[in-house]
Amino acid sequence: MYRRFLLTLWLLPVLVMFFTSCVEETTPELEEEKFARLYDDNRFNESIIPIDVAQTTDGGYLVLAKRRLPESHFTGIYLMKVNSRGEFEAAQELDVQYVNPVGELMVADGNHYFFCMDELTVQTHLVRVSENLEDIAVNPLQAGLTYPAAASLQGNEFLLLSYDHMEKLSVLSLVRPDGVVTASQGYDIGVGDEVEEPIINHFIGGGKKFPFQTGRIPGGAYFFNGFYNYTFSLVFTDLNSEEPMGVVQGQHDDGGFSAVLPIVSTKFAAARFNFGDNFLLPNVVLPPNAITSSVDYPGNTLPELVPNATVKILRTTIDGTQTLVFASETRSKQIALLFYDEATGALLGSHYLGFSNPFEVASVIATEDDGLLVCGTAYLAGRFPRICLFKLPKEELAEKVRR
Amino acid sequence: MKGLLLIALVSFSLTSAFSQPGGNKSGSRKKNRVSYMTKDRMQREENKFLEKQWWLGLKGGTNLTKAIVTKHFSGVSPANYPIADALKEYEDFKSYGSQVTLEGTFYFRQLSLSLQPTYSRSRFVYSNYYAWSDPENAGHSLELHYRQTQKTEHLVIPLLVRYDITATRLRPFIQAGAFAALLINAGKEVTISGTDYASGGEHEFSGDPIIVGAKDLFAPAFYGLMGGVGAHYHQGNIRLSLDISYRYGLTNIVSPANRYGNDRLAGVGDAMDDMTMDNIVISVGCVFPLRFLGNAYKAVDNK
Numbered sequence: 003m004y005r006r007f008l009l010t011l012w013l014l015p016v017l018v019m020f021f022t023s024c025v026e027e028t029t030p031e032l033e034e035e036k037f038a039r040l041y042d043d044n045r046f047n048e049s050i051i052p053i054d055v056a057q058t059t060d061g062g063y064l065v066l067a068k069r070r071l072p073e074s075h076f077t078g079i080y081l082m083k084v085n086s087r088g089e090f091e092a093a094q095e096l097d098v099q100y101v102n103p104v105g106e107l108m109v110a111d112g113n114h115y116f117f118c119m120d121e122l123t124v125q126t127h128l129v130r131v132s133e134n135l136e137d138i139a140v141n142p143l144q145a146g147l148t149y150p151a152a153a154s155l156q157g158n159e160f161l162l163l164s165y166d167h168m169e170k171l172s173v174l175s176l177v178r179p180d181g182v183v184t185a186s187q188g189y190d191i192g193v194g195d196e197v198e199e200p201i202i203n204h205f206i207g208g209g210k211k212f213p214f215q216t217g218r219i220p221g222g223a224y225f226f227n228g229f230y231n232y233t234f235s236l237v238f239t240d241l242n243s244e245e246p247m248g249v250v251q252g253q254h255d256d257g258g259f260s261a262v263l264p265i266v267s268t269k270f271a272a273a274r275f276n277f278g279d280n281f282l283l284p285n286v287v288l289p290p291n292a293i294t295s296s297v298d299y300p301g302n303t304l305p306e307l308v309p310n311a312t313v314k315i316l317r318t319t320i321d322g323t324q325t326l327v328f329a330s331e332t333r334s335k336q337i338a339l340l341f342y343d344e345a346t347g348a349l350l351g352s353h354y355l356g357f358s359n360p361f362e363v364a365s366v367i368a369t370e371d372d373g374l375l376v377c378g379t380a381y382l383a384g385r386f387p388r389i390c391l392f393k394l395p396k397e398e399l400a401e402k403v404r405r
Numbered sequence: 406m407k408g409l410l411l412i413a414l415v416s417f418s419l420t421s422a423f424s425q426p427g428g429n430k431s432g433s434r435k436k437n438r439v440s441y442m443t444k445d446r447m448q449r450e451e452n453k454f455l456e457k458q459w460w461l462g463l464k465g466g467t468n469l470t471k472a473i474v475t476k477h478f479s480g481v482s483p484a485n486y487p488i489a490d491a492l493k494e495y496e497d498f499k500s501y502g503s504q505v506t507l508e509g510t511f512y513f514r515q516l517s518l519s520l521q522p523t524y525s526r527s528r529f530v531y532s533n534y535y536a537w538s539d540p541e542n543a544g545h546s547l548e549l550h551y552r553q554t555q556k557t558e559h560l561v562i563p564l565l566v567r568y569d570i571t572a573t574r575l576r577p578f579i580q581a582g583a584f585a586a587l588l589i590n591a592g593k594e595v596t597i598s599g600t601d602y603a604s605g606g607e608h609e610f611s612g613d614p615i616i617v618g619a620k621d622l623f624a625p626a627f628y629g630l631m632g633g634v635g636a637h638y639h640q641g642n643i644r645l646s647l648d649i650s651y652r653y654g655l656t657n658i659v660s661p662a663n664r665y666g667n668d669r670l671a672g673v674g675d676a677m678d679d680m681t682m683d684n685i686v687i688s689v690g691c692v693f694p695l696r697f698l699g700n701a702y703k704a705v706d707n708k
């Protein structure tokens with residue numbers, strides 16, 4: 003028995019080697035692959051609501067947000083830089099003269115750009131931001147564009163949607179990074195104060211927000227999601243005529259598209275709202291040369307989403323599958339991620355973020371390591387709006403879309 | 406479930422042991438039997454018994470836990486105040502756990518090699534404090550206090566070398582060795598309380614706790630060293646024991662890959678630090694000899 007016992011002792015080194023191989027260690031890669039951060043600001047009256055996020059060349063992230071200004075009807079500008087692990091690095095609050103920051107946060111010439119406006123003149127300004135937030139330049143556009151509403155990067159230029167409150171026009175413009183407007187076209191919103199009222203309310207803090215957006219069909223027409231001819235509409239244009247090429251009309255200010263992502267030619271991924279209901283359309287054909295109505299495109303109804311929910315759509319590849327990620331917010335105040343097969347429009351999986359505190363989505367981007375970064379608003383203690391970031395690793399995403 | 410199985414196994418073993426012949430109850434019969442032995446033979450058996458023996462037994466007791474942070478992590482990242490203000494405050498050796506141990510010991514001339522698989526439940530607590538205020542209006546203030554209780558269940562497998570300081574009926578001993586701890590289960594309980602000065606007066610509130618299974622947040626295994634002191638008291642065939650040990654964790658008890666894996670906890674800004682875990686373990690129990698009891702010999706180690 004004694005000998006047998008001694009023999010078993012020889013197993014000890016083997017066991018030690020086995021156990022050592024099981025030791026859990028934190029690595030820099032692990033810290034970057036997955037994290038969840040709530041960025042707190044201990045000022046009671048502060049409200050910081052993110053708009054968009056972009057990855058920086060050092061692997062970190064730059065967040066554009068708006069903040070409540072006690073002395074203004076408009077929201078101020080807040081920028082935050084975090085490192086690749088989501089750890090806070092720096093923040094900047096721009097002078098209160100500059101208000102109404104507008105996404106997207108666009109990258110050109112190694113800098114990040116976004117639009118805002120002057121509080122007094124409501125003139126549109128272009129803001130250039132260095133990655134580390136140490137160099138911020140705010141310059142007015144040469145053309146007198148007012149009330150910027152949405153922007154996107156198209157090639158080397160920015161496609162800007164703004165509102166001309168004097169002429170009552172939705173204005174779509176191409177703007178170079180140096181602030182020169184190379185093309186611009188206005189589209190009549192209709193006559194009467196009741197048409198303009200929801201637009202102005204959108205810009206004022208606390209008013210109903212509309213999903214203004216700009217974009218371009220690859221190699222084709224430009225489009226904007228905004229007010230045209232008395233309704234919140236998806237308008238296609240070549241920027242040469244004040245008459246649109248085609249329009250998908252909404253229901254005055256109660257219906258329309260909440261997000262649009264062109265895939266190819268007339269194929270789109272989209273989401274629409276209609277009197278509070280939400281519909282996701284991961285695979286829809288929208289004719290850019292015809293006049294149709296948003297209700298012509300039924301889509302998947304999602305009662306779990308808040309009425310007129312914010313929706314962000316991302317096109318990315320997950321586990322080798324071209325995937326459309328729809329990010330939105332639920333009635334239970336979580337951020338919902340719904341994954342659809344781009345080819346078939348079939349739902350692949352879902353994932354929900356945020357519990358215990360209320361959460362709202364602001365943006366979702368693909369990261370360099372094939373993961374996802376979800377940016378949103380977390381209401382700390384149920385009441386203080388603050389920025390939150392959720393980084394999801396590619397392995398976890400693959401599990402979500404695997405059947 | 407695994408703990409129950411362990412207890413059942415040990416109970417069965419003990420029942421079997423006490424049912425063996427050679428106990429004190431057969432008093433006069435044994436005296437007669439002993440009277441037939443020569444003194445030499447008795448001495449030989451006594452020496453055999455003392456010099457080399459297997460002991461098997463059961464012990465149980467309580468433990469206290471201290472978490473030692475090796476790297477800080479936080480789900481809340483302060484943007485306008487020092488990160489030190491968001492660090493967790495740990496309560497060291499304040500929460501009681503429990504354990505039950507099956508002890509198998511080989512004894513040889515006052516030295517013992519002991520394997521002591523233990524089902525151990527440990528608890529430790531940390532807290533976060535957050536406050537929001539307005540320097541221009543004292544009434545605009547809210548304080549929140551997050552108290553997080555971690556409950557872990559491990560199968561701890563220590564291998565110890567023990568030295569009996571004396572060879573008397575009451576035997577003090579010292580012991581030292583190493584252990585591996587395999588995670589069986591874990592849970593977390595978050596209690597949120599606070600004081601709201603902004604809603605019309607000083608209002609203290611406390612919410613229902615958030616209780617979640619948290620096995621994924623902990624490492625499947627961790628390792629460490631342990632040492633301690635104790636004493637055996639010989640009573641008939643068995644030894645009663647009391648020992649106090651210190652388990653010194655050497656490796657991370659947290660799973661870094663799953664640090665943010667629980668959405669309910671991430672939602673309140675919780676992210677576990679990398680940490681090792683130390684325990685003060687107090688146990689009482691009894692062991693019984695496995696050799697000679699099958700024959701006619703009573704325990705002779707009764708000095």
